[in-house]
Amino acid sequence: MNWVEAIGYLGTALTIAASAMSTMIPLRIVALLASCAVITYGFLIGSMPVVLTELIQIPFNAIRLYQMIRLIRDAERAATGDLSFDWLKPFGEARRFTAGAVVFRQGEPAAEMLYVESGLFRIPEQDITVRPGAIVGELGMLSPGNLRTGSLVCVEAGQARCISYLEVKQLYYQNPEFGFYLLKLTSERLFQATQHTGRRASSVPAGSEVM
Known part of the structure; x- marks a missing residue:
């Protein structure tokens, strides 16, 4: 086996390794390395179809890698105290609501959260009043x-x-770090709701009956 064949086998090994990975960031990185190895091999053996195929795949892997890294960075910043969820906008469908409209009712099946x-x-x-910049409906998940x-x-x-729970779950399973920070954000909301309930209970005068 000469060094040209070794490069080809390296590209094959990296491609197989990427296919076996379950987390997205390592998968994208290895896939990019595999493309580089296969492109080099394609040039050396003069196979332009091989080179073209990998050149087409590189931008897709690079874009998805950037998106996942940005999601983790922004979610980490939010989990440290900044409850800004702007990073979810690319994954949501915009909907307009008129005054008085009931978006959903307690006890109904839940399939999405709203930013x-x-x-x-x-x-x-x-x-509880929900203002711009907040999320609501995530607890239904x-x-x-x-x-x-x-x-x-x-x-x-x-x-x-409106971001479907399916989209949220896909992001969660694709990257454990993102899932960890999402859980931290959801826990923050649960603590906020608990504190609000506690304040309401403490405001009830002694001897009053709570309905």
Whole structure:
């Protein structure tokens, strides 16, 4: 086996290794290395179809690698205290809601969460106002039976990005680090809801009956 064949075998080995990986960032990196090895081999043996195939794949792998690294970076920053979810915009579908519209009701099946871009929304059961820059509906993904834990009503007309749980789960499984930070963000929301409930309970006068 000469050194040209060795490069070809290296490209094959890296391609197989990339196919066997379950996390996206290492997969994309190895896939890029495999493409470089195969392109080199293709040039050395004069096979332009091989070179062309790998040249087409490189931009796709590079773009997806950049997107995943950016997601992790932005999610990590949010998990340290900045509850900005702008990084979810590319994965959401924009929808407009009119004042008075019921977006969803407590107990309904849940299939997506919302990122509020404009307008004003309210969760009546918890007396929580949801303003632009916040997410809502993410807890339905974790609730038993994927049911809504509260209703959402549009108070002032606005727009929200709707991100399906399927999309969120795909991002979660594709990269464990992203999933870890998403869990931290969701935990932050749970703590906020618990603190809000505690404040409401403490505001009830002694001897009052809570309905």
